[in-house]
Amino acid sequence: MSSTSRKAATLTIAGVIVAAAFGYMMFGGLESNVVYFLTPAELVARGEGVYDRAVRLGGQVAPGSVQWDANALDLKFRVREGTHEVVVHSKGAPPQMFRDGMGVVVEGKYVRAANGQSVFESKNLMIKHSEEYRAPKDGQMPQEMYKSLIKGVSS
Amino acid sequence: MGVSVDRLVAARVTAPRDPTPWIGVLGIVVLVAAQVYGVISSPPDRDMGHLQKIMYVHVPAAWNAMLAFLVVALASLRYLWKGRPADDLLAASAAEVGALLTGLTLALGMIWGKPTWGVWWTWEPRLTSTAVLFFMFVAYLILRSFVDDFERRAQWSAVVGLLGALNVPIVYMSVRWWRTLHQLQSSPMTLDSSYTWPLRVNAVAVMLLMAFAIVHRYRTAVTEYTADELADHAALRGEGNRV
Amino acid sequence: MNWPITQPCAGRGIVSEQNNTFIIAAFAVTWVCVIGYAVHLYRARRVADARLREAQQTFGGRT
Known part of the structure; x- marks a missing residue:
């Protein structure tokens, strides 16, 4: 050699x-x-040090928390894990599987809003779906949630 | 060098016509049928609609890549134990097929991830560990192309092949050990029966093709090895210049 | 059952058409891989067979 x-x-x-x-x-x-992402409880527990730094936050889209403005393409919702929630704000249309109760991971920064309430400003919204694959039941259409959520103005 | 060359040469010289091309053709026919069956028979998923069908190519590629690396691990171990050249050639063949399938798994995962997750790629544990697995076997193949001495190449390859195969359980368990974007492994419990059968049939079809590819590649490697050994023996007898 | 989102959605266009592109791309990539590797296997075998024949003619099939 x-x-x-x-x-x-x-x-x-x-x-x-x-x-x-x-x-x-x-x-x-x-x-x-x-870790790949923090839960809402872990994010809040980090205290002052977590603000304005690039982090990932993961959890479930809190049912009933979604506010979507189809004209401005502006999305607000809460990410929940257990009893803890964080408000998330994001621009642009979310991935097609986005809906109430879906798992999400958002990349961005936790920032203090003017009113004192903290908001997670998401730059990248990702879906974390489960390992379940199910055919829709009779009369149910796949993706009904998305259709109603994204087509109309629900906020 | 060339402990079992005589046996290999004899086997290669007297080998009957290689039947494996027909297994390959059969594998392709079965794969076409399996994909048609999967696409036609399964209903859209309630969350991701028809995108679920990408499962029928992504998951079989991933499973069979793992199987191919199991072959690499067993053949590498046996090479280190017994030193038979044939085991090294088998490990290399399985490594090539496994690397190809891992690359395919990554590509298909990206195509599936963009419309469902919203991103082509993210550095989460399942994806990162799969990428590490892929690059380790790419390195394995590059290493082989750099080393000329058969025994040294075989020994180093066996070590790298074993290290690479050690990654397989880590990739598999990554979704359970760490927080990931990738979901857990699906099981018949979490898959509707309208999805399990097409998935199994597609996995078997890809397995047929994988087995064919490994055997075919292995026979080619034995042929090359035999030609090299003939030349080496002739050189030892001082006949190297006779053309 | 038909995929329901056949109308344009705010900010996303027509989702069903986009999804079809991804599905077709996935199957196409798979077949490029299968056919491409089959051609590679076939060629490698031809080259190896030729090399063995040449070696046998040149050095004899001593076993």
Whole structure:
């Protein structure tokens, strides 16, 4: 084996080890270290330090909390986990599976609004759906929620 | 070097016509039928509508990639244990097919994620660990192309192949161990029966094609190995220049 | 049953048509992969067979 191919092979192996180590460091620490998203309770519990920093917030769209302005493409809702809720504001149409009770993960910043109430300003709204796949029952149409939510002005 | 060359050469020289192309053709026919069955028979999901049908290509690719890496792990282990060249060639064949299927899984996941989740990609644990798995096996294949010495290549490959295959259970369990955007594994409990059968049939179809691809690739690798060994033996006998 | 959202939705256009594009893309990518790899396998086998034939003619099939 020539010395150049030996070098290349060594580099490749080193690259593999670094990539693997990186992957494990990112997720190996479990909850204590880096988590993909915070729950509403965890976000609030972080106190002052959490404001105006890029974070992810995950939970369920609190039923009945959705306010959608179809003309301004402006969306407001609450993300809930357990008994804790955070108000989320987002611009643009949400993904088609967005509805009451759906799981969501939002990327953005928690900011203090003028009225003293804090709002999570979402830059990116993602759907976290469940592992259930069901055909609609008789008379039910798939995506009825989305249809009524997005087509009309419900706020 | 070339402990079992004589047996390999003999096997290759006297081998009957390779029957595997017909298994490949059968696999393609079954895959077409399975996809038609899945697309025609299953109703739209109540949340994601017809986008559910992407399941029939994404999930079989993911499952079979894991199976291919299981083959890599077993063949690599046996190579380290017994040192038979055939095991190294089998591991390499399965690694190539597994890497291809993992790449396909990632591509299909992105196509499915954009309309359902709202994003092509996000650095969450299931996606990230799958990407790490993919790049480890791409590195495995690059490594093989760089090393010429058979035994050294086989030993390093076996180690990298085992390390890579160790990722498979991590990828599988990632949705249970960590907070992810990706949902948990579906089961017959969480899938309507109108989805489970098309999924199973499609998974079997892809498995047929995967088995065909691994065997076909392996036979090709044995052929190449045999040609190399013939040349090496001739060189040892001082016949290298006879053309 | 037909996919219900066949009318334009605010901010999203016609969802059912967009979804069809993604579904077709997924199946198309799969087939590009299957056919592409099959061609690769076929060619690799042809090259290997030729190499073995050449090696046998040149060095003899000593076993």
